[in-house]
Amino acid sequence: MSPSRNPIRKRLAVLVTAATLLTVAPIGVTAAQAQVTRVRQGSATDVSRASWSGPAYTMNGSGGIITATMNQAIAAIRGGTGSIDVAVVAGSGSGTPECDVITGLSGVNSCTTLTLTAASDGNNSQVNTDIRNAEFVYFAGGDQCRYVAWKGTALEASVESVVAKGGGVGGGSAGHHVNSDIVYDACGGSATSAIALADPYDTSMTFTTGMFRWPNYADTVNDSHFVTRDRMGRLMAFVARSISDGRTSGGRAWGVGVEEGASLFIDRSGLATLSGPSAYVVLGDHQPEVAAAGRPLTYSNFKIWRLTSGQSYNFANRPTCGYYLKSVTNGVPGGSLYSGTPVTDCSTPPPSGGSSYAEVEANDSRATANDVTGRSYPLTVTGDMKSTTDRDYFAVSLASGQTLSVNCAVPTAYDADLYLLSSTGSTLTRSVNDGAGTDESASTTRTASGSATYYVELEAYSGSGGADYGCTVTKS
Structure with a gap:
């Protein structure tokens, strides 16, 4: 319920002037x-x-x-x-x-x-x-x-x-x-x-x-x-x-x-x-x-x-x-609700740099993954599913005790699924929600000592197109 109208108000006065x-x-x-x-x-x-x-x-x-x-x-x-x-x-x-x-x-x-x-x-x-x-x-x-x-x-x-x-x-x-x-x-x-x-x-x-x-x-x-x-x-x-x-x-x-x-x-x-x-x-x-x-x-x-x-x-x-x-x-x-890193570029492909990174093809395997380890976080990663068999890989380094979280906004042009992989390519967790335009999110924590490379994989499940997805990648 919204607050009642301000009690500190002028009382009614009946005023007649030439203008009012x-x-x-x-x-x-x-x-x-x-x-x-x-x-x-x-x-x-x-x-x-x-x-x-x-x-x-x-x-x-x-x-x-x-x-x-x-x-x-x-x-x-x-x-x-x-x-x-x-x-x-x-x-x-x-x-x-x-x-x-x-x-x-x-x-x-x-x-x-x-x-x-x-x-x-x-x-x-x-x-x-x-x-x-x-x-x-x-x-x-x-x-x-x-x-x-x-x-x-x-x-x-x-x-x-x-x-x-x-x-x-x-x-x-x-x-x-x-x-x-x-x-x-x-x-x-x-x-x-x-x-x-x-x-x-x-x-x-x-x-x-x-x-x-x-x-x-x-x-x-x-x-x-x-x-x-x-x-x-x-x-x-x-x-x-x-x-x-x-x-x-x-x-x-x-x-x-x-x-x-x-x-x-x-x-x-x-x-x-x-x-x-x-x-x-x-x-x-x-x-x-x-x-x-x-x-x-x-x-x-x-x-x-x-x-x-x-x-x-x-x-x-x-x-x-x-x-x-x-x-x-x-x-x-999940953190402060009044601010965040926005997806600000609607072009295909958007420019890279700063707190965002646009995929560089070919990045269709772990061997050719785009390395975003040296970027500042949170990082917005953008790209598209150019074909129904497209896969996009991004490499991220994670230290012991760190949690990798990825939240992906998927456009309505296609259905894409999200996987977080270990350095050997094993699936640690995934997000495979159904439906074109359905967003995906997943997170994983490194419990072993030292640091290691992890992979963020976006995979076309159904449909394709040039519309950009945007994934916010955080390490905490």
Whole structure:
């Protein structure tokens, strides 16, 4: 559950000036109902226009408006001319902090705060009129369990109509959660990373699907306050649950974690650009090895993209490189989850050097193996399965007590298997997961004294192609 809206807020003041009209009115109230509050700031008359240039979206890691991305959304929807009306939807509180900011931005005609306190308020006629007349709807921070209660009400269709006409939506904290395809609704309480990894089916791990599915944003599950509250572990569990429960359309799920003070602006083409500290996109592209009630999560090779301010991620054409790999075994993450060595080169073949190495053919046997012993670690090794009989060998030196770990991201063009071999060619361990595009990982520890040469072997099992695999090789 996201934190409640900031209690340190300006109380409502009714101000009338030549430039701003603010009205406060309870709507749809009976003696047995809680009050629905409507506060309008700016013009009392909605903009009338035949077409708009969106959609546009803002996904914020905390509840407040990020002016950089809000300005981008306003500009995209306006298409360079005119002004827009904004509706802010909240589930609690009595202030107008979002509209206080929004009304001061260029290109805004009005901003109306709608505070709904019951599920039935989603069918309130004035609420839905305001939303449908708006060009941007922002879901405030608060409690996303209240928000998902509006699923199936008129409000759901009203918000969708705003996007359909070329407007936009956004949200922060709880409002960020509700705008993903799969919503962590927190109706059973708030899960921490420790809880989620120890048992991905804990009672606090509850989800709602089928509320909103925005163009280019399918199969996503959002999380907020991301680094500050150490939520990478629970987002990994969200992703694994989404796949295990069959909530996604293709057996894959993307987690989108946005840090406090950061915001993703997503344009009509699906390109997301970050403003603020950081955001992470976490891809799970296979079934969890272990995801069951009462058991800790085991999932190999999450693919993680880390974005810093100004960097982008294309949700319409989702990238196949640029990620680093992280695994969870028996609920325990494999090292720091917030950084890693990324696969950064999508070319065939990519250049060698630095912390990466591109295979040099022919390396089809131990005798012709590419020697990567002198490279710095962790090392990203790339190559491809040029034929259905291709084998790629890489030689690594391992000292006594050292553990060699290899995590390979395999493209969808083929199925490749991973083997770790001794100096004599004996198979020490292997990873032979089925299916094109299925990733592989294996590790082995040298227990004998002294050092020796070990071999990493990638072998084509089914299919071939020029698409690069990327293997992260570590020694610890």
